[in-house]
Amino acid sequence: MVEKRTFSISELSQEFDVTTRSIRFYEDQGLLKPRRRGQTRIFSTKDRVRLKLILRGKRMGFTLAETKELFDLWDETLTGNEKQLLKMLEILEARRAQLEQQKNDIAQAEMEMDTAEARCREALAELQKKKKEQGLVPKETEEAVAQK
Amino acid sequence: MVEKRTFSISELSQEFDVTTRSIRFYEDQGLLKPRRRGQTRIFSTKDRVRLKLILRGKRMGFTLAETKELFDLWDETLTGNEKQLLKMLEILEARRAQLEQQKNDIAQAEMEMDTAEARCREALAELQKKKKEQGLVPKETEEAVAQK
């Protein structure tokens, strides 16, 4: 049960909601290496995984070049050369630092969004109060409201 | 104690490690609005905060246009219009969803990096073992090694 399927370019395009143009571009840049039947591309499950990684990388702010570097490095790493292995470990460390930074950024952003939301709700509540007052004491002029 | 300082373009440039070109560009795009003394820019603490937000936004994968949209919206929100307030709350919700996605992406990436690192270390251990064997049984040919 090894899921030995293959995929057409439009299948992947639909599944991941990217244009075929993008997929071809990723191949052009060396990030995907589909087989060919004639001139038609045939994507393996490995290609599919890589596409998923590419897109996630993008969401995380990686450039295609960075992602490609990781792919290439990982391929080289599999050959078992010691220098490559050590370099891979280094790069993994660097990425972890980057992820830590991103996590901090996200936490910060969440806090600020909390206070922003709170202020919005306060302001809305204020407006509701004003409305009620207007309901009770109608026809207050705009200028008078503004002066509060 | 309101920290009422101002900043020159190069001060900010150095503090946040961005080029003056970038800072001028951000102004050009309407993200910063420094005062002027003659034609020289004078940045307030508010500008400084915004610059920080711009850079964090970039690290989080936001475009300048998106960040500007948030700035503008927040400014409008402060005027207290109800429609603006509700729109702001909507956008905040959307951003939260985006942050959740990013957190998932990061968690996934961390897991994969864990297994990648483990494999690297295994491979390295294997190499060390091979080296020892070579030390004990020297002059093994490359072909023989490859056949294992």
Place this chain on the structure above:
DNA sequence: GATAAAGTTTACGTAAACGTAAAGTGGTTT
């Protein structure tokens, strides 16, 4: 008052990541 240091505008250049025709290939459905 010359000269350097830091600031400015204007404007063309560039890399990344595709978009968008245009024109052709290969299979299959009617």
Place this chain on the structure above:
DNA sequence: AAACCACTTTACGTTTACGTAAACTTTATC
């Protein structure tokens, strides 16, 4: 066989986010 579909290549266009000179003021320093 005509028409249609999915796929292809080639190639120029576009947006974003600056880089990089060039030529010019303004301010500080010797």
